[in-house]
Amino acid sequence: MAKAFGFVDFGGPENQEFLDRPVLEPGPGQLAIAVRAAGVNPVDWKVRRGFLGRERALPAVMGSEAAGVVERVGPGVTGFTPGDEVFGVVAAGAFAEQTLLSAGASALKPAEVGFDRVAALPVAAATADDALRDVGVGAGQTLLVLGVSGGVGSAAAQIARSRGIRVVGTASDANRGYVESLGATQVRYGEGVADRIRAAAPDGVDGILDLVGGDDARAAAATLADRSRLVSTADPATAKELGGRYVTRSTTPGTLAALAGLVAAGELDPNISRHFPLAHAAEAMALVESGHARGKVVLDIG
Template sequence: MAKAFGFVDYGGPETQEFLDRPVLEPGPGRLGIAVRAAGVNPVDWKIRRGLLGRNRELPAVFGQEAAGVVERIGPGVTGFTPGDEVFGVAATGAFAAQTLLRADMSAVKPRGIGFAEAATLPVAAATADDGVRDVGVGSGETLLILGIAGGVGSAAAQIARSRGIRVLGTASDANRGHVESLGAVQVRYGDGVAERIRAAAPDGVDGILDLVGGEALRAAAATLADRSKLVSTADPDTATELGGRYITRSTTPATLAALADLVAAGELDPHITGRYPLAHAAEAMALVESGHARGKLILEIG
């Protein structure tokens, strides 16, 4: 049996508990790994609350991204061998001592980065990379990131800056130093945000990457002339209503390898601000669910 942390019903934190599940055998297209680190993301609590559907077999294990050591290889999988240090998208929940990765969304970890850093890449950094590409702004243009202080926003700011894009980001004043460390300009969110965005970008912004949704997105959209340059990870309905769209995902092993190389070269800092053992997974979940997590939170396992 392998220790795991998941939920037994849809709802709030009261549905979470530790689980014992059998060691999973990898089927076609899967890698069986001993987990060393797992990323904590907002999508985890959204799944638990049933906001992304209620069709999962329960109990279910949290976690969408993991890094670890290959133990078993499923039929048809090539490019990996037992003992490889890898990272990728989890097929069966990452908050566990052992899990399965999707081989088509996994890559071998470079020696230059640790398991914790690698575990930030398959969801958060890959989403950021897809988002910046999908918005379609170029060097010399201005990108506004709504909710810049979290894991996806922090990565998106760095990726955009590496491509010569000027970055603005909405965040609380408490996160101003963090936003500036990303090479971005902080804009305080809340009432009057559109006016503050215009003050920072008098000619308007050239694209918006939305990680928040709702009224914050509606207010910020007024500063964007070309609504086709509005992409959301958080609120597809509002984005579509405003003339934008939901993010297009394109995670591949090559994408993940390129992101890992950026980390190894010191060009992308995952900004890990919290490391928790599996026994304290609920604390990490609570902080992310509060909406006040800065940077990226990681579970270190094994």
């Protein structure tokens, strides 16, 4: 049996508990791994609350991304062998001592990068990379990131900077120093945000990555001439209303390998703000669910 953390019914954190589940065997296109680290993301509590549907079998192990050591490979899997250090999108929950990865959304871990740092990439950084592709801004242009201090925003700012894109991002004044450490210009969100964006980017913005939705997205859209370059990860309805679109996800081994390469080269810092052991998974979830986590939260396992 393997220790895991999950939920027994849809709803609030009162439904979370530790579980014992059998060691999993990989199916076609899967890798069985001994987990070393797992990222904690807002999508995890949204799944638990049933916001993304209630079709999954219960109890369910939480977590969407993990890194670890390959134990066995499933039928049809190539490019991975037992003993490989890997990371990727999970097929059976990440908050566990042992789990399954989807081989088509996994990559080898660079030897010089820790398990915790690559475990923080498949959700936030890969989403940021997908969104930047959809926005379509390039070197010398200006990208506005709404909600730049979170996990996706932090990654997007750094990836954009590595491509020669200037970044302006909305965040609280308390996060100004952090935003500047990402190579971005901080703009306070809230009432009057459009005027502050124009002051920070007098030549206008060439694309918007919206990570917050709502009124701030509506206000910020007024600073963008081509609304097709507004891409949201937060609010598909508002994005459509404003002439933009929701992000198209396409995590691939190549994408993940490229992101890990940026980490190895020092161009992308996953900005892990807190580490928790698996035994304190509930505390990690509470921090992320509060909305006050800056950067990434990671569980250290095994």
